[in-house]
Amino acid sequence: MIFERLGEGDLPIHTARLARALIGCTLVRETAAGRTAGRIVETEAYEPGDPASHAYAGKRERNASMFRAPFHAYIYRIYGMYWCFNVASEPEGEGAGVLIRALEPLEGIELMRERSGSAAPRDLCRGPGRLARAFGLDRLLDGRALLLDEELYLARRVGAPPRVGTSRRIGISRAAERRLRFYERGSLFVSGPRSLSP
DNA sequence: TAGGCGATGCTCT
DNA sequence: GAGCATCGCCTAG
Numbered sequence: 001m002i003f004e005r006l007g008e009g010d011l012p013i014h015t016a017r018l019a020r021a022l023i024g025c026t027l028v029r030e031t032a033a034g035r036t037a038g039r040i041v042e043t044e045a046y047e048p049g050d051p052a053s054h055a056y057a058g059k060r061e062r063n064a065s066m067f068r069a070p071f072h073a074y075i076y077r078i079y080g081m082y083w084c085f086n087v088a089s090e091p092e093g094e095g096a097g098v099l100i101r102a103l104e105p106l107e108g109i110e111l112m113r114e115r116s117g118s119a120a121p122r123d124l125c126r127g128p129g130r131l132a133r134a135f136g137l138d139r140l141l142d143g144r145a146l147l148l149d150e151e152l153y154l155a156r157r158v159g160a161p162p163r164v165g166t167s168r169r170i171g172i173s174r175a176a177e178r179r180l181r182f183y184e185r186g187s188l189f190v191s192g193p194r195s196l197s198p
Numbered sequence: 199t200a201g202g203c204g205a206t207g208c209t210c211t
Numbered sequence: 212g213a214g215c216a217t218c219g220c221c222t223a224g
Contacts, residue, residue: 044216081218082217
């Protein structure tokens with residue numbers, strides 16, 4: 001499969017708009033072991049001044065990538081055992097990001113299986129922890145520039161334009177009522193309770 | 199299908 | 212010491 005990289009000007013520099021625009025786009029990871037790629041089907045926006053955002057309390061060592069220029073990767077450890085992958089989304093110094101929550105696997109399914117242990121194709125990238133595991137994402141890739149990097153990058157949509165739905169974000173307690181989760185309607189690869197994806 | 203809960207290690211208070 | 216942008220396994224219905 002040929003993936004056409006996204007470049008400067010292809011994506012909005014605005015957190016909620018970016019979270020919506022990324023639905024349908026492709027995430028690609030190239031390694032010596034092979035290539036994995038998936039269609040982004042679910043995202044969440046963490047805006048400047050958002051009490052639920054890791055950037056809310058200010059810049060720290062862990063969240064420094066959120067304060068970098070747009071489209072840098074912010075990858076952090078959660079619950080002691082999983083990694084989550086975000087895209088920095090505002091001008092340098094602002095502190096915001098888009099969490100990528102689920103992908104529809106397009107290429108490298110066997111490699112994803114090797115990284116994940118046995119898992120049904122539908123479950124390989126359904127949820128932020130699982131997609132990070134399937135793509136082998138960890139702290140080493142934190143801070144990569146996703147429009148320039150050779151190993152981890154964003155590419156153009158493959159297939160039909162998505163129908164995008166919104167809902168509350170999953171797994172947070174503060175500012176939980178804001179509808180900042182975006183997902184592809186009808187996709188079997190979206191995470192979360194069914195009640196959030198009608 | 200839904201809900202409860204333990205695993206596990208940072209980060210922040 | 213509490214809380215956490217999660218997941219997988221268990222039970223109940």
